[in-house]
Amino acid sequence: MHGHSIHYSQHLKDLERACRWFGVSKGRSLRYRGLIEEFFRQDKRTREHVLVYNESFEITELYRLWEAHVARFRGLKERMRNCLEKGPILREDERENPVTNRWRDHLFEYFLAGKLINGSVPVVVVDGIVAEGESSSEDADILFRFNERICDIECKRPRKHGRLLERVKEARNQIQKTHQERRQGLLAIDCSLFITELGHPFKATSEDELRLQIHHVFETELKPVVASHLDASVLGVLLYVRLLARTQVHQSSIHTLRGEPYTSWQLRTVQNFTLISDSILGRYVLNCLAQFSETSILRIHPKVGSLDSIQA
16 A cells, blocks of 8 residues: 655655656646645635546656656657646546547556556566667557566556446556567456545555545455456556555544544555466566565465555
8 A cells, every 4th residue: 555645845846847858838736736735725625626636646657657768758748748738637537438538548648657667677668669679569558578478568547347347348458459470468447436426535544545435346346357368468457546545644632522533634646556477477576566565565365365464
């Protein structure tokens, strides 16, 4: 489990630096700073004011991941800037329209590729852009080298739980088309939009409790849908979630009129990766992510189709 809880003033500086580096000059990303300032300084609590803090971490995270690596992928920085300028203020306001939603869809690809690169995975292609010094004609989301082979990662962002199976099948078919060339790969699914009711953060007294809540959703709602689609070409499914959660900071000895203790809560952005796989390839990718994040792997069930989780 990984949560962001830095002071908002430092985050605003990081956000400004990231927008300047990407060259963002318009759109949703520039609105975030003002909304965050109003939340903390003017105590404004509209839906946008509450949720935008979580949204803004996407920008600072991309900057941190790609600042030292983007030069190897010619034109990728410009694509990132375009994605950061387009789309609604909140991801929760996306509609079932692939034209308007593709900006954040691509950002998920860039985020995951950046995580892998920082975890020492030899990434060859990102969103069809070939890394400097590499050669490929594949128009894939992510291609990387593993044991002298080229492997795929196909990325999807279903907006509703009811669309999960459809998107899993779509990604599996994309990988299977290349399996005739002995190509294998993983599916990467961003579950952030449907893991919780839109706009309502998870609430827990500790990070351990929050971790269990997320794992329960993955185990009961997601694993049964995706695990049956592992085969000779699809060697694992990487589930990702980024959500706004509330964790307990302090509980007072003073009680309310209802007899309940006064409790202080902290809003924080939480990220989690979970791998459904028992393959060497899947564990290789998970271990590289874990090395970058300096965290351990948590095994839920030691069997095929097991759930292994790491901090994002």
